[in-house]
Amino acid sequence: MIKEYYSHPGRLLKEHLKYVGEEAGRMLDHPALPARSLLSKAAHFTGLSHDLGKFTTYFQKHLMGEKVGNNTSNHAFISATLGAYITIKRFADFPDILGKEFIPLLCFLVIHRHHGNLKYPRELLPRTRKSLKKWPDDIKKLDNEFYSSFKVMKDQLKDLYINWDCIYCDLKELGIAVEVGEFLKNQPVVEVFTELENMYFKLEELSKKDEGMAARICLWGQLLFSALVDADKFSAAGMERFPRIHIQENIVEKYLSQNFPKPRHELDKLRSEFHKEVKEKVRQLLSEGIERRLLSITAPTGMGKTFASLDAALRIRNALEEKWGKEYAPRIIYALPFINIIEQNYEEYHKVLSSQLGREYESSSERYLLRHHYLAEVSYSVDDEKKSVEEALLLTESWESEIIVTTFVQVFQTVMGYRNRFLKKLHNFIGSVLILDEVQSIPLEYWDITNKVFQILCSEIGITILQITATQPMIFNKNCISELCANYKKFFKYQNRTVLSVDLEEKSQDQWTEWVLELYEKYGSVMVVVNTIRSSIDLYKKIKDKVKILGIEPYGFTAPQADEWLVYLSTNITPNQRRKRLKDLKNHLRDDCGRAILISTQVVEAGVDIDFPSVIREIGPFDSIVQVAGRCNREGKINAGLVYVGFLENGRASHVYGGVHITAARNILKEIQEKYSGRIEEKDYMEIVEKYFNIVKKSSSKEQSWKFWNAYTKLIYDSLEQEALSEFDLLERLNQIPVCVPLTAEDEEWLLEVYTKEVLNEKKPFMERRLAAIKYKKKFHDITIRPLLNRAENNLPISLNESGSIRWVPIRDRESFYDIEWGFKWLPEEISAWCF
DSSP states (O other), X not given: OOXXXXXXXXXXXXXXXXXXXXXXXXXXXXXXXXXXXXXXXXXXXXXXXXXGGGGSHHHHHHHTTOXXXXXXXXXXXXXXXXXXXXXXXXXXGSOOXXXXXXHHHHHHHHHXXXXXXXXXXXXXXXXXXXXXXXXXXXXXXXXXXXXXHHHHHHHHHHHHHHTHHHHHHHHHHHTOHHHHHHHHHHOOHHHHHHHHHHHHXXXXXXXHHOHHHHHHHHHHXXXXXXHHHHHXXXXXXXXXXXXXXXXXXXXXXXXHHHHOSSOOSHHHHHHHHHXXXXXXXXXXXXXXXXOSOEEEEEOOTTSOHHHHHHHHHHHHHHHHHHHHOGGGOOOEEEEESOXXXXXHHHHHHHHHHHHHHTHHHHTTHHHHEEEESTTSOOOOEETTEEOOHHHHHHHHHTTOSSEEEEEHHHHHHHXXXXXXXXXXXXXXXXXXXXXXXXXXXXXXXXHHHHXXXXXXXXXXXXXXXXXXXXXXXXXXXXXXXXXSSTTHHHHHHHOOOEXXXXXXXXXXXXXXXXXXXXXXXXXXXXXXXXXXXXXXXXXXXXXXXXXXXXXXXXXXXXXXXXXXXXXXXXXXXXHHHHHHHXXXXXXXXXXXXXXXXXXXXXXXXXXXXXXXXXXXXXXXXXXXXXXXXXXXXXXXXXXXXXXXEEEETTOOXXXXXOHHHHHHHHHHHHHHHHHSTTEEEXXXXXXXXXXXXXXXXXXXXXXXXXXXXXXXXXXXXXXXXSOOGGGOOSSOOOOBOOEEOOOSHHHHHHIIIIIHXXXXXXXXXXHHHHHHHHHHHHHHHHTEEOOBHHHHGGGOOEESSTTSSSXXXXXXXXXXXXXXXXXXXXXXXXXXXXXX
């Protein structure tokens, strides 16, 4: 006879259930939630019920290492059934909030799936009306996918009934003994599943009549799942959460006044005026009682939007903290599309917090500021004590911090999510200030679904969205947005650093070569951005052949010992090389004597702090052209930098970006040619960009957005039979293969002696290898390129692992596979166009 029941080694089951119930309830007990009282209570009962199946002797034996057959130690299905029954029986205790009738179905769903990912509820429910009319006699009539679960539950219920006297006290302590006892005695399995099935049919009808209400139920399911999963993982790890931290609202203002006390030039005066205007507008909105708003900061590149957005977010946070209490202070979530910008802006935030908070911040920096993306180092310190990798990973993935700097992928795969790993942090979005930077990079086909889902988030979990941009895409309805820089057009008029010149004539590679060299002689330096790696390499080679006699040195292993450089950049070279070249190039161009020709793909478009007097950009989306223009005369050192837009013969712009963007860009460029004699100044870019976004929005298909909105309103999180949220992905998944290219003997030794042995050695336990992979992922990434598989197959390097899924280029073989100037080699006649 079992005297004590455990959920995990050394953890009493009743204590685990009590903790998870209380913690999950606390997570959804938030003043920003309109359905606070309902969701908090539902989360509490879900937490109390989620591991009830662990009271079986089968699970207890399994936990002690004994073998038990026929999946009888599985506990999710029986726990979900008991959880649904408990919420049905306690239904009268739940507050009367619209949507309450679906709570038992949601509780069943999240408990059932709490060890995996959310699924479409319909696929988790047997057709009771057709198959299961009598328990347990009709089990054999069920489909195979349900038969085994119900067969196991039959044995588990019998086991619980036999041992009722042993488990009664624990359940009484938890406050659910009456309901569980009733279920074990009467076994109303058919009644429970019939009621759950009826709830699903009502939900299906609701999605046809009231999409907004159905979307609300979908979000409730995600929130209950988030609270349960996160509380469960913290309990299993034996970890407690840290108290929330107050951050003063004026730290950005103080940082700027200390570091930039006097304007150095006209641009500094403009920045100061811009920051003052944003700050005053935020104060005005706060005095009106800001809550759940869509906000925007629109300003040209270089105006200091990063600092302005943090300052605005902190002021909003402090106002809501004062209203709600410190425990509910809004987290600030700063999301960007590209990792290089994330690292850059994270450093800016770090400087502010470090300089203003000092030792208090430095000893526990991750509690204040956390970066979360797939290449970020997993590290978390509290009071100078560094947490283990396992603990740091849990704290990072749960976003246990006040300010989080992350990617669009993390944000969208959470709010549109179904995966356990992403959804467990959704509860930390409640009441948050979400900053969306470079929001125009969201794929056009997702604009409509983005608008709809984020409107739901604003109304149902009380988030404040702050969009910051230089191009004002039309994702959100303009009538719903409060602009924090009301006179933004004025700043665009003042920022007149570049002139954009259009050449509609299609030119060959040889003509582009002559064009580049002509601009180089005229302006001193030139940056060229083309759409495909093939074009970039071809152009680089042609220019290299031409400049040998001019004394222009190519950048190879290290920076040339010359005043004039030829530099290549794309994802065809390793991240280490790209980063080193950009850093050296930036320093080189600061020197008045330094000149350079840079041949690149789109890797320089956003977040790259580099400054050229002239730029050539192959036709692309017009907002991308404006992004590249931001790398021209960035510091305003000359009267006007020249940005040329041209057409490359056999260019693949439509293939890379899609026909809608390129057709719209062609129309805009043609208008510039006809109405403005082929040239416009930077002060007029904003007006042209607005026209461009109007065209693409009208021309774009809403099919993808409709598909995912349909899945959202019907709770089709993941499904084998229907189009589901699980298909949503911001990233285009290309068929690539990792190829490691160590460029030094030290890197090669690390790859073979450390990474291969600790991460790829399948004889080691899986968890050890996973933690090692997390530890080394940044260094591995830095020496790895990812060419398309169909490109790499033409010249495939040797395998690094047994399966051949990772390849590597030994230093001794480098000449056969990798050119130190322009990267991975493949057979030219078999190249397929590829961007980035």
